[in-house]
Amino acid sequence: MWWKKNKWKVVVPVLIAAALAAAFYLGGDAPSLRGWSVKETAPAQTQSETTASATETAPETETRPPETETSAAAEETRQETAAGTTAAPETTARAETAAPEKVTQKAGSAVASRPGGTTGGMSAAEKESAAAAIAGETAASAAAQGSESYSEQQGMRLDPKTVRDKYQTEPVPEGKPVPVDPQGAVITDKACTCTISISCAAILDNMGWLVADKKELVPEDGWILKPMQTTFYEGESVFNVLLRTCKQQGIHMEYENTPVYNSAYIEGIHNLYEFDCGELSGWMYRVNDWFPNYGCSRYALKDGDTVAWVYTCDLGSDVGGGSVSGG
């Protein structure tokens, strides 16, 4: 009697919950978005000895508040995050994309593993240095973060409110070149050499996600263009070199100019386009092991640079540029 009257009051919420669970599981249309766990992009190694070798990752700026913060609450959350994240070793260029262990770590275990333990507190300064040690913030990884002062010094004009320049580019880490707008670029006659390569190796791990028609396009070893030396003229950008190289080598390449970012956007190389391997896939470029956070038309090459174009299936996390694609 009760069931007959209130059947729908039970069935409808169950159906809604089932639909939501299915949507959660299915996540998005990409290899790393399926499954039950909530994936966070892993920051650099928490063990300080292996940090030095993590040259390819820049830590997430959200999980690493600047060291100037001294409030206790900030320390605690940072410790918990740092201790709670299980290191997904990113020493190889093609790291595993599924790193679901973080969710299971609870605050309790983090508290117990604090240097001070559950008893005895630490002063603010002690906490700060302890957190820094745990997070392994050596000089190398600190440099990988964007540096406002350095960027402004080098000539980037940052909007004080959003801390970005007028083409939405974040500050560049210390030691890296700032973007050079192609409109003002002066190309001299001085010939220089650089190494360029194009690789779609990340697809080999995700062949199930690739559009069926394009399976025959992926080379066996993932190299569309093996690293080769090419000449360029001083003042040219990565885009100029890519365009010329593809034409000379007979490799198909399609791009589109994006005025908002004042750069060319590479949609596809060798008929492998963005989103062909899930909704997080596309082309990224790396110069001397750093993934610039601005378009390829704005990177002015220098003599001896190594340019690598890589296809990612996970917004960069599988090729070592996971922190670039924020914002």
Next chain:
Amino acid sequence: MQNRDTFSGYHPIINFLFFGLVLVFSMCLTHPVCLAVSLSSALAYSLYLRGRRAARAALRYLLPMALLAAVINTAFSHEGETILAYLPSGNPLTLESVAYGLAAAAMLASVVTWFSCYNEVMTSDKFVYLFGRVIPALSLVLSMTLRFVPKFNAQIRVVSEAQRCVGRDASEGSVWRRAKNGVTILSIMITWSLENAIETADSMRSRGYGLPGRTAFSIYRFDDRDRAALGWLLFCGAYLVAGWIAGGLSWRYYPTMRGTALTAFPVSFLLAYLALCLTPVILNCREDRKWKRLTSAA
């Protein structure tokens, strides 16, 4: 206007089913042979129905529109393995994007032509007859709207002729004079439309439209000829759908152009599609031959 062709004389459901099938297949099958079949059949039927006028309209409007579609595709899509040349911007001009543009153009042209044939064959009363039971209110509104447009055109011709006789011509004089006369004619037409609507409404009410139990006379009978045609259309439709699901009519344009090999089965699908698209033309030609034989004998 009633069309004198045999296919229009079949039961409306045959006409509707034929055009429905042909339009759906035209839009969904992208195999180049299918597109060519659809386009040529549509043009053939359109020529039969409308004669030379159709040919002229096709050349003047369809061809440029189709070519424009083809060119636009190559300007925006640069996918494809075979690079023919490099555009000034640096993007490649590929054979596959040209082919795809032509395919899209052919599809556009064939759909437009099929719709023009549909206009000739499916008059409003056939449409109302078919859907009057299913969507009575909407089909009544549709029939009133469809009836109104030609009436309006005829009346505006009458009014402007009359105005021309009085000297208030809208085709000569200064721009200002012409505009004034035009506005006068427009205001006359608005008054006429409103009054006509009221008259129509009164007439319809007096004849009992909208009353429950009102029947409508229809001249359409479903006879053996229609039964045979229905069977043929359903068979062709089912065969093509089966072929499509099985992949016999698949064709891809990017990254390279490739489709199923032309063995016996795929060829049979293409022949069935050709037969389906040419059904009205074949029926009409058969009747014409029979008629000619009868008249020349007598």
